[in-house]
Each structure stands twice: as structure tokens, then as C-alpha cells.
Amino acid sequence: MKSTLSDQSGFTLIEIIVTLTVTAILSVMLVQFMGTSMSRSAEPIISMQEGMALHSIFESMNADYKQLLLTDNTPLETFKTRVETPGFYGSYALTDSKYILFDGSQAEVPCNTPDCRILKVTISIGDHSLTSLFTR
Structure with missing residues (x-):
């Protein structure tokens, strides 16, 4: 029996790229917020x-x-x-x-x-x- 391509589970390349892009944007926002808070904490x-x-x-x-x-x-x-x-x-x-x-x-x-x-x-x-x- 041969398995077809649609039977395989996993993420597509597009899904991984979108996830990485959203994570990068959220990370940049978090770093900017934390940087401002830390610099003013003194x-x-x-x-x-x-x-x-x-x-x-x-x-x-x-x-x-x-x-x-x-x-x-x-x-x-x-x-x-x-x-x-x-x-x-x-x-x-x-x-x-x-x-x-x-x-x-x-x-x-x-x-x-x-x-x-x-x-x-x-x-x-x-x-x-x-x-x-x-x-x-």
C-alpha cells in the first residue's frame, strides 16, 4: 500500500513562515515594552x-x-x-x-x-x- 501525500501529517512551509513572522513581531513588541520599563525603573x-x-x-x-x-x-x-x-x-x-x-x-x-x-x-x-x- 502506498500512502498518498494528503495522508501525511505535519505543517506546511507557509504555516511555519507565518508562525515565525507573528512570533517575531510579538517578540519585538515585548522587548520594546520591557526596555522602556527597565530604563525608567531607576x-x-x-x-x-x-x-x-x-x-x-x-x-x-x-x-x-x-x-x-x-x-x-x-x-x-x-x-x-x-x-x-x-x-x-x-x-x-x-x-x-x-x-x-x-x-x-x-x-x-x-x-x-x-x-x-x-x-x-x-x-x-x-x-x-x-x-x-x-x-x-
């Missing part, structure tokens, strides 16, 4: 590290200012000089370092007299920034 960690570094720098500033209050005759002026010195407390961008006053309506106004008692300091790292007021 963003929250970097943001947290920047925030923690910013808090650490401010803790150093606070500790130093408390020490200056006990040991320095002009603690606010010395502290302002240190804040404005690049790298004194670490690596940060100084956004603001100025003497201020609050007027009768509690609005912030610049202080131009020598007896200013409030120093406003704003520093930033990456997308994070922190502002603190130092007083004597």
Missing part, C-alpha cells in the same frame, strides 16, 4: 537618593549653625559665607541665600540693613529643592 531610586542627599546636607548645615551660635560672634554672617562657599557642605546648587524680613502682612521682603536677623537658604539637587530659615 528613576524613583535616583529621585530618592537626591532627596536623601539634600536632607543630609541640610542636617550638616543645621549642626554647623548650632555650633556657630555657641562659638562665633557673628554666626549668621559666618554661616552665610560657608553656605555660599562651593563644596563646603557637599555638592548642591545654591538657589537662594539672602537676608529677609517679614512685613506687617507676613509677606517676605528683602532686608538691606546691617541688623538683619533672618537668613533664607534654598539649595537644590536634581529636581529637589529645600528652603530653610536661619535666625539669630
Whole structure:
């Protein structure tokens, strides 16, 4: 008995090519999706590290200012000089370092007299920034 061609089981060449093509398209889509997800997965960690570094720098500033209050005759002026010195407390961008006053309506106004008692300091790292007021 001879078997005919129609009795044989298996896949045709066209079926295999179509299956491979669909699999390749789905694989490319999966790789693109996973690549985007993996490349952005580090963003929250970097943001947290920047925030923690910013808090650490401010803790150093606070500790130093408390020490200056006990040991320095002009603690606010010395502290302002240190804040404005690049790298004194670490690596940060100084956004603001100025003497201020609050007027009768509690609005912030610049202080131009020598007896200013409030120093406003704003520093930033990456997308994070922190502002603190130092007083004597």
C-alpha cells in the first residue's frame, strides 16, 4: 500500500513562515515594552537618593549653625559665607541665600540693613529643592 501525500501529517512551509513572522513581531513588541520599563525603573531610586542627599546636607548645615551660635560672634554672617562657599557642605546648587524680613502682612521682603536677623537658604539637587530659615 502506498500512502498518498494528503495522508501525511505535519505543517506546511507557509504555516511555519507565518508562525515565525507573528512570533517575531510579538517578540519585538515585548522587548520594546520591557526596555522602556527597565530604563525608567531607576528613576524613583535616583529621585530618592537626591532627596536623601539634600536632607543630609541640610542636617550638616543645621549642626554647623548650632555650633556657630555657641562659638562665633557673628554666626549668621559666618554661616552665610560657608553656605555660599562651593563644596563646603557637599555638592548642591545654591538657589537662594539672602537676608529677609517679614512685613506687617507676613509677606517676605528683602532686608538691606546691617541688623538683619533672618537668613533664607534654598539649595537644590536634581529636581529637589529645600528652603530653610536661619535666625539669630
